[in-house]
Amino acid sequence: MSRITMREAISQALWEEMERDPAVFIMGEEVGVWGGSYAVTKGFYDHFGGDRVRDTPIAEAGIVGAAIGAALVGQRPVAELMTINFAFVAMDHIVNEAAKLHYMFAGQFKLPLVIRTVGGGGRQLGATHSQTPDAIFAHFPGLKVVAPSTPEDAKGLLKSAIRSDDPILFIEHATMYQVRGDVADGENLIPIGKSKIQRPGKDVTIVTYSKGIEISMKAADELAKDGVEAEIVDLRTLRPLDMEPVFESFKKTNRAVVVEEGWKSFGVGSEIASRIYEECFDYVDAPIKRVAQDEVPLPYNRTLEQAALPQADDVIAAVKEVL
């Protein structure tokens, strides 16, 4: 067991998979000489060389398209999109190609492809560089969407993603690279599509993932002081969505708050709440609450940006409403 950061965990997963399988290679903007714009691939270029840690032109559609092509012919590319905001440039290849090829050609094509990217606000990067559009990507059957909240999950899920034959969007949070956590030594693959209880409790179920875990944990600590025991379910994967632990928890607590960093409308919270209503209607003791980002593009000004982003206080307020 070692205590490492999210950055180290992701970096280790990539490194170990590249050492294990020569078909695995990385391509993206500034992944090589620079060492990754979030320093995840620092040292990779010197060790693996430019063919396996390939710096690309600024060309997101080209990057994802080329990664799809390489995956089709048997390689296992890990394409990096510097941030999820630039994934919109590659949207056609993600949605119309990666998410479709296996199904549309009746299983003849395999796409062992991982697209690693970075999402989230809170760094004063302004409206175009601060988005959390995870839910959009989770909309498409054919694409898997993973967004971990702990170093252990990040490492285990990324390793599984690289070994998977399906196209997977792996979303890291820009403000969580320094988050520390215990990671088991040796191989520890975590299956994609499994939610997890990150904190046990009995009074209310908080369903969330990624950055939402951080703020919900903080909220749960505060609530505990008032004797409220919140159970926190980490979705870890948005598609395929594993609702079993959520239903189980809800049947126990009869109350839920869903926390996400993205916008509320048509978001993760809407999906989770609907599924709970559909499956657990008889267990509902209070309307399910959603905590999310204010419905505005994020501004640069720090005070306004923080005000627009969901915070622990918002989670506490929502929990108090459902209790």
Place this chain on the structure above:
Amino acid sequence: MNKKEHLELYHQMVLIRRVEERGAELYQQGKIGGFMHLYIGQEAVSTGLIAARQSNDRVITAYRDHGVAINCGIPVNEVVAELMGKATGVSHGKGGSMHMADPKKNFWGGHAIVGAHLPIATGMALGDKYGNQNNVTICMFGDGATNIGFFHEALNMSKVWDLPVLWVCENNKYGMGTAVNRASAVSSIAMKARGYDMPNECVEGMDVMKVYEAAQKAIETVRSGKGPFLLEIQTYRFRGHSMGDPERYRKQEEVKKWEESDPIGVYRNYLIENKIASARTLDELDEQSMDEVNKAVEFAEASPEPTMEDLYKDVYVE
């Protein structure tokens, strides 16, 4: 160009330099956040270019936009206030370093998605042509931006429809840490225009006069209805890509070499050698610029932050 105009150009270049230097300090102090891309070393490019435009000509650029904003006539107060996220900033503190704009000054922004503003420039020129307006749209972008699809789509359309756009590539040799030859099949950006049968020129960008002359000619060609033109301007950024760039991709000697042709030094010598201005006059302008920037920082520090009401304002017109 008369003496007054020369001195104005010199003033603008020094002003930009001082804003950038103070900006870096304020950033270190945590008074500016987010991404901030400095224009130090490239001042002659937008200064010479924008000096050659008429006020009805439109300017649009990428995120490295403080200098361009100042050249377009946005008061330094508003630039610095924007950097500090204040309500008095040119984008009311909501845009930040990368997103300054003032259409009244015909400055259409600061755009942070690489290459995304190129098709928009095509559209501005299309709109002007459609509306029988004799304006030229000047679109600035980096060398790295010429590798994204947007660039090729925008250039092609502008040529197919003979639109009044001047494409200006600021070739500062790197897109973040990637040298031009590592990302582009051809190192000459001007050559890319040939694929679209578009007239083009490559000029030296550390000399503001050369930029100015080339820009004048190019803008006139475009205005005369001959369609788009691509100008590649050779330049260099002296600082990192943005604040907090480890700069592992280039040697300090290379930076030093380029610093020898510092555009402000080059122009200063030109003005003195050609007896356009005395060293004393230029020193006075240096001091005046410093003063203006100090005042701008004071102004920004004293300015209010945008309010919670501003947070929800301007999502829609209605």
